[in-house]
Amino acid sequence: MTDHTVKKIPASIPHSIWPADALRRAEKEAADSLGITLYELMCRAGDAAFSVAHEAYPRATHWLILCGHGNNGGDGYVVARLAAAAGINVTLLALESDKPLPEEASEARDAWLNAGGVIHAADIVWPEGIDLIVDGLLGTGLKQAPRDKVATLIDHANAHPAPVIALDIPSGLVAQTGATPGAVIHAAATITFIALNPGLLTGKARDVVGNLHHHALGLDSWLAAQETGIARFDASQLARWLPPRRPTSHKGDHGKLVIIGGDRGTAGAIRMTGEAALRAGAGLVRVLTRIENIPPIITARPELMVHELTPQSLEESLAWADVVAIGPGLGQQEWGKKALQKVENCRKPMLWDADALNLLAINPDKRHNRILTPHPGEAARLLNCSVAEIESDRLLSAQRLVKRYGGVAVLKGAGTIVACESGALGIIDAGNAGMASGGMGDVLSGIISALLAQKLTPYDAAIAGCVAHGAAADRLAAQYGTRGMLATDLFDTLRRVVNPDVIDVEND
Structure with a gap:
């Protein structure tokens, strides 16, 4: 045999x-x-x-x-x-x-x-x-x-x-x-x-x-x-972006983040983004969403500050925040479109995901203060091509996204590509097939936005966020396997990987 x-x-x-x-x-x-x-x-x-x-x-x-x-x-x-x-x-x-x-x-x-x-x-x-x-x-x-x-x-x-x-x-x-x-x-x-x-x-x-x-x-x-000109990034490098905090630091030192989205039926998306941001270390996280989403989100995660999205709350929140994230559960109806129209001229660091990307594909513009986080389908819409074309050369596709839209582009997938206008190009060597489930992109948006709020550059926030996201999933897969992994399962292991200075203690 x-x-x-x-x-x-x-x-x-x-x-x-x-x-x-x-x-x-x-x-x-x-x-x-x-x-x-x-x-x-x-x-x-x-x-x-x-x-x-x-x-x-x-x-x-x-x-x-x-x-x-x-x-x-x-x-x-x-x-x-x-x-x-x-x-x-x-x-x-x-x-x-x-x-x-x-x-x-x-x-x-x-x-x-x-x-x-x-x-x-x-x-x-x-x-x-x-x-x-x-x-x-x-x-x-x-x-x-x-x-x-x-x-x-x-x-x-x-x-x-x-x-x-x-x-x-x-x-x-x-x-x-x-x-x-x-x-x-x-x-x-x-x-x-x-x-x-x-x-x-x-x-x-x-x-x-x-x-x-x-x-x-x-x-x-x-x-x-x-x-x-191209770099590989993995979990062994997290300490370079995530040093131990000063003992005297307070919540204001770690960034004020506003997250906008969660149209009817998509409260889960915006809630996951908000909690991921908290677990990744953002000091204060405000969520603007539909009024009916407020009770379930606060019940699930009371540390989030949740408000109804109105013209007034949006204007006040954009003035308050250090970083703006928009897109998870936003939808493409008038409610979401009006919010995006207000946000698009914000000069603060921003992250656009999900329906914000789909709306951007309809009305393209170029911004230098923005991180885009498309999956291949969204990238195809942004570049007006097929998914097969995107996947045939993922590095080139990420570079094309940056050339057309500016800022930083995160092309998600197995071997996520991160590109920025400076020409830097990274491949993320973390993550596994268990991440092929709903909500993972919402969690990633929260992580990257939180790191952006903690004063990482857009490129470094994108790289470190993708690595932390994948490393958290890899810890889960090592313990339980890949099938059945949920996006919210990452929250406990995420807290571990964003504190790389903490020594692992094996449980009996």
Whole structure:
């Protein structure tokens, strides 16, 4: 019986991200900085991949290596040679091509053959007993759907019971965007080399990358000296935005926030936004909503100051507040439209979400003091395109939102993208599938608005808010799993993650 036991290996992932094309161009410069050849760099990559695979699956005794006709295949040849030298039974399949292999991949192939290795045609019948598959078919240069012969191998690998380890990136995943235009490897683990590409963290990445590993191949100091323009953000960085409070601080020090929304039937949305803001540390939170929503909201969360939304209360609240959030449950009727028309000229920091975004799509304008938090459907309306276009290049979509509307754009989803007018671009590496439930966006709006009220810059508030939101959900998922997670479940774990200075105490 095949044993697919996997040993969990702690993975250290860098916080810098490289555009895929830039990293491919930089590999020669990086190798030169160490005084080594590209082939030697390839050998380092193969060695790192072999170590990860062998440590993760120590009982796998028959490896199938799939090699493409490029440097990704070259990495596969190195892995095959090392595995065979370690006494592992290796079957290697290689794609044929009319074009010659790249020089370093050709050296790796020759080294495999000189070590007694055999290269099988890609269309052979796979032998029995395979308990690990190594994907070296396609690398980071892919921009379109894999061709038929490659797609057939990908489908065969996905259908096989053995786990797959992908070299650099799962074949079929676009390195820059995370899009999957055709067949794609569903890896149990991916080991990427030198630096991260965006497509490993956003788009469809989480469906196919598996456990992500990284190896800099000795280029750490060279990488540290480079500017990439894209950053990865996770829970380990929360302390940089959320230091301990001064013992003498008072509620006025932590911001006055007004939240506007909750038309008939949507009291829950505005209540969740308000409570999330309190749990994220806002000093004072005022909610303006329909009069009939006031009793249930106050009953559920008496710390919120809840008032009927009228022209007078809105004008007074805009003067009182440090930060304004509008949109959760706002609706698109006259009630919501009139409120937004009053708010849109406010010069204080603002967050617009939900129906505020839908109304903005109808009457676009550009503001520099505003955070927009669209999901892909709202982003498609804002950019007058399809959801598929948004998802085909999430980084570009976020940048387009900022160019058209100004301020900061938060494009929500698995691998949320945050972009701002300065050109800064971040990918959020936190959160899980349990967040695919109603109300999560309302909670996020409250968190970001609260951090904005606590004097974070709009970009930092958006980044830190998204990380805290995802980290709170990750704590829940670790305890209970993802199915059945509710937006309001996040409130207890959120309070924990926005206090990163507090040491965890394990309960018996």
